[in-house]
Amino acid sequence: MPTNSPLTQITLTGLPGIPHVQPGDDLARLVVAGLEAASLRLEPGDVLVITSKLVSKSEGRYVDLGTVIPSPRAVDVGKRTNKDPRLVELILRESTSISQIGGEVLIVRHRLGFTLANAGIDHSNVGREGDQWVLLLPEDPDASARRIREALRALTGVGPGIVISDSHGRPFRIGTLGAAIGLAGFPAVWDQRGSRDLYGQVLRVTVTGLGDELAAAAGLILGQGAEGLPVVLVRGLKLPPGEGTAADLVRPVELDLYHHEQN
Amino acid sequence: MPTNSPLTQITLTGLPGIPHVQPGDDLARLVVAGLEAASLRLEPGDVLVITSKLVSKSEGRYVDLGTVIPSPRAVDVGKRTNKDPRLVELILRESTSISQIGGEVLIVRHRLGFTLANAGIDHSNVGREGDQWVLLLPEDPDASARRIREALRALTGVGPGIVISDSHGRPFRIGTLGAAIGLAGFPAVWDQRGSRDLYGQVLRVTVTGLGDELAAAAGLILGQGAEGLPVVLVRGLKLPPGEGTAADLVRPVELDLYHHEQN
Numbered sequence: 001m002p003t004n005s006p007l008t009q010i011t012l013t014g015l016p017g018i019p020h021v022q023p024g025d026d027l028a029r030l031v032v033a034g035l036e037a038a039s040l041r042l043e044p045g046d047v048l049v050i051t052s053k054l055v056s057k058s059e060g061r062y063v064d065l066g067t068v069i070p071s072p073r074a075v076d077v078g079k080r081t082n083k084d085p086r087l088v089e090l091i092l093r094e095s096t097s098i099s100q101i102g103g104e105v106l107i108v109r110h111r112l113g114f115t116l117a118n119a120g121i122d123h124s125n126v127g128r129e130g131d132q133w134v135l136l137l138p139e140d141p142d143a144s145a146r147r148i149r150e151a152l153r154a155l156t157g158v159g160p161g162i163v164i165s166d167s168h169g170r171p172f173r174i175g176t177l178g179a180a181i182g183l184a185g186f187p188a189v190w191d192q193r194g195s196r197d198l199y200g201q202v203l204r205v206t207v208t209g210l211g212d213e214l215a216a217a218a219g220l221i222l223g224q225g226a227e228g229l230p231v232v233l234v235r236g237l238k239l240p241p242g243e244g245t246a247a248d249l250v251r252p253v254e255l256d257l258y259h260h261e262q263n
Numbered sequence: 264m265p266t267n268s269p270l271t272q273i274t275l276t277g278l279p280g281i282p283h284v285q286p287g288d289d290l291a292r293l294v295v296a297g298l299e300a301a302s303l304r305l306e307p308g309d310v311l312v313i314t315s316k317l318v319s320k321s322e323g324r325y326v327d328l329g330t331v332i333p334s335p336r337a338v339d340v341g342k343r344t345n346k347d348p349r350l351v352e353l354i355l356r357e358s359t360s361i362s363q364i365g366g367e368v369l370i371v372r373h374r375l376g377f378t379l380a381n382a383g384i385d386h387s388n389v390g391r392e393g394d395q396w397v398l399l400l401p402e403d404p405d406a407s408a409r410r411i412r413e414a415l416r417a418l419t420g421v422g423p424g425i426v427i428s429d430s431h432g433r434p435f436r437i438g439t440l441g442a443a444i445g446l447a448g449f450p451a452v453w454d455q456r457g458s459r460d461l462y463g464q465v466l467r468v469t470v471t472g473l474g475d476e477l478a479a480a481a482g483l484i485l486g487q488g489a490e491g492l493p494v495v496l497v498r499g500l501k502l503p504p505g506e507g508t509a510a511d512l513v514r515p516v517e518l519d520l521y522h523h524e525q526n
Contacts, residue, residue: 007276007301008487012480014271038270100520107520115435167471171434171521172378174514175452175472177479179436189438190486208430208486209438216440217275217480223453223471224271224501238487251437257363257370258434258521 010236013038014221014229023060028151031231038233042152045239047161049218051230052137052181053122055144055164061136063090081106087121087134094119094136097261109261110137113250114181116168138164141182142245149184161185161239164246165215171258178219180211180246188244210240211249273499276301277484277492286323291414294494301496305415308502310424312481314493315400315444316385318407318427324399326353344369350384350397357382357399360524372524373400376513377444379431401427404445405508412447424448424502427509428478434521441482443474443509451475451507473503474512 015034021027031048035041070078070085074092078085082104092098095108099115110119120137138144145162153159164182169175180188188211218232253259278297284290294311298304333341333348337355341348345367355361358371362378373382383400401407408425416422427445432438443451451474481495516522 005279007279008484008492009277010275010483012273012275016268016270102520105520170472172514172519173442173472173475174512175470175475177440177472177475192486207438208482209433209436209440210483210486212436212438212440213479213482213486216476217483219471219476220273220473220480220497220500221271223455223473223476229271234483237483249437251435256435257365257368258523260521 008236010217010234012217012221013040013233013235014225015231015233016229018054018229018231021054021057023058023062025058026151027055027058027148028155031148031152032155034231035233040233042156042158042160043235044158045161045235045237046158047163047186047214047234047237047239048148048152049163049165049178049214049232049234050148051222052120052141052164052166053135054230055138055141055148055182056122056135059138059144061138062133063136065090065132065134077101077106087118087123090121090134090136091119094121098263099260100262109253109259112137112141112181113247114166114168114179115259116166120166120181137166138182142184142247143182145182145184145246159185163211163214163218165218167219178212178215178217178222180209180215180249183211183244183246183249186210186239186244187242188246188248190240209249211244211246271499273480273497275480275484276303276496276498277488278494278496279492281317281492281494284317284320286321286325288321289414290318290321290411291418294411294415295418297494298496303496305419305421305423306498307421308424308498308500309421310426310449310477310497310500310502311411311415312426312428312441312477312495312497313411314485315383315404315427315429316398317493318401318404318411318445319385319398322401322407324401325396326399328353328395328397340364340369350381350386353384353397353399354382357384361526362523363525372516375400375404375444376510377429377431377442378522379429383429383444400429401445405447405510406445408445408447408509422448426474426477426481428481430482441475441478441480441485443472443478443512446474446507446509446512449473449502449507450505451509451511453503472512474507474509 017037068086070089074089078088165178190208190210192206280300331349333352337352341351428441453471453473455469
């Protein structure tokens with residue numbers, strides 16, 4: 001029984017040929033080159049999911065640990081977690097509080113509101129010689145997302161939705177999952193409360209983390225490429241109207257039953 | 264500069280025409296009919312993400328609240344959370360402990376290990392007359408996934424990967440996200456530790472929640488269909504070898520810094 005209505009279908013495509021990015025590189029131009037390499041053009045409704053690492057590199061968010069002088073508190077936390085105190089110093093500078101320490105795991109509340117390990121500071125795949133360099137998250141990933149969106153609109157005539165994704169561990173669950181830490185062009189949270197379900201009943205809990213769904217979905221492509229596919233084009237989604245930011249996905253502390261702070 | 268290597272591309276397709284499911288219905292046959300309606304056939308490497316609600320309905324996991332006698336504890340928790348004590352009784356029966364109570368929110372550790380609101384018991388879109396009926400999660404979703412996989416193999420010659428997905432709220436983040444509560448045919452957790460990154464450095468933290476990535480990605484399709492697209496075909500993924508279960512995604516209590524129990 002063939003159906004007459006079109007299929008609901010979404011395609012995730014890893015853009016090929018995005019090279020190693022240097023500070024100051026224009027990500028929008030690299031994305032356009034990647035689209036051309038895939039024989040694709042941006043269309044209205046497209047969303048691009050870009051790894052935070054790529055954005056951080058283009059924004060030059062490197063720090064040489066050799067230049068960091070750890071505070072006494074960083075030295076103390078470093079001892080407790082078996083981490084380089086200079087790295088801990090950077091983690092604490094990027095955070096508003098420590099959420100939990102367990103063994104060598106240091107989970108903080110990032111200054112942008114995200115609760116995550118090591119303030120998202122990356123020690124692997126930084127692409128610089130030696131073990132001294134680390135990479136911070138983008139300074140303001142929502143602003144980065146807006147900037148990339150507008151640059152792509154200027155280059156191609158289409159301003160796509162943008163998600164800047166980071167890989168986060170989670171309470172209760174094993175394994176990391178992509179999360180949206182920057183977003184532009186559509187609502188990060190999709191509130192369908194009040195809409196009717198199949199039986200005409202009002203849906204009760206239907207506030208969906210759309211930005212995180214996209215970041216997690218793009219993780220399927222990232223996993224295929226050993227970090228060689230840092231930009232994923234998502235096509236086919238009917239996006240809800242409106243504009244949002246990744247900050248909308250941060251649960252306020254007073255509404256978070258699992259918020260925790262310690263010294 | 265067109266590329267010569269094939270694109271890394273994954274397609275999510277909502278199977279059309281999956282009807283309202285009744286207890287005892289054969290999900291594998293309904294999936295095959297949905298594939299035919301989409302002019303698709305299963306191929307090796309395919310994964311099907313199926314909502315837990317569809318599986319629960321086919322397994323007849325309905326309970327008539329009118330038959331439930333609440334314990335004194337359920338009455339107490341019902342008063343504190345402004346919930347029907349009979350519903351609370353079912354939630355407690357499905358759980359090993361209460362994790363957190365906050366306002367009207369009741370978060371428990373489900374007997375299967377998942378930490379989630381209301382033990383996943385569904386009050387909306389149950390598809391039965393009146394407000395008395397609720398729907399429990401499948402009895403053993405990993406077993407359900409294996410059964411559906413083998414039934415599809417028998418019908419089509421191809422045993423696809425299966426994810427049974429449920430929509431979960433999360434600490435720290437606003438909005439629900441799909442999570443894998445049943446899984447068969449591939450590893451739920453993808454351990455890439457020891458593999459090399461682009462620069463030849465050993466990747467440090469690369470244990471990915473593959474089952475949850477798939478459940479979250481399928482949520483993009485579910486969100487398009489107001490619950491009318493409960494089966495999503497995921498095609499194009501190179502799955503890692505091995506077999507897993509959704510239980511592999513449950514963080515053991517002793518390794519969970521956010522585990523919490525209360526009375």
